[in-house]
Amino acid sequence: MSNKSATSSVAATVQEPMDHSVELGHGNSPAAWTCVAIMLFGCIVGCIAFVIGESATIVFWAGVAIMVIGLVTGMVMKKIGYGVDGSKLKNNGH
Template sequence: MADNHGNTPAAWTGVTVAMAGFVVGGVALMLSPVSMTLFWVGVALGLVSLPVFAIMTKLGMGSH
């Protein structure tokens, strides 16, 4: 197991982008007329977090 236990810029950025996606999607579902457009924006943010993490890890900002 790595000494940093996932405390890398790549991990933090990936989790932050995914969290933003969940918040946006959750807010969209709580609006009075449910905003499906905003919901899908949240889903897209969640999916974008995976390549963001992978790219940052390949750039050397992840665990070695």
């Protein structure tokens, strides 16, 4: 048995303090909300398929397809300016 302490073999890592002044955005935009709403609906459809049973394979895959549609919708809306700091959301004085 070794006389070394257990803590001597563990390398001490020093973490730099986090900068909390940086705005993260958190996706609070029409594109994000639309994406989440559509994907939530797709998840509900998929969950209903699990409750129905084995004959609901098509309903399950329809739920998966709805979730993919929600993801694509969110990306398209972000691209056309409805994402965080998007061009459609900036106040231009009108």
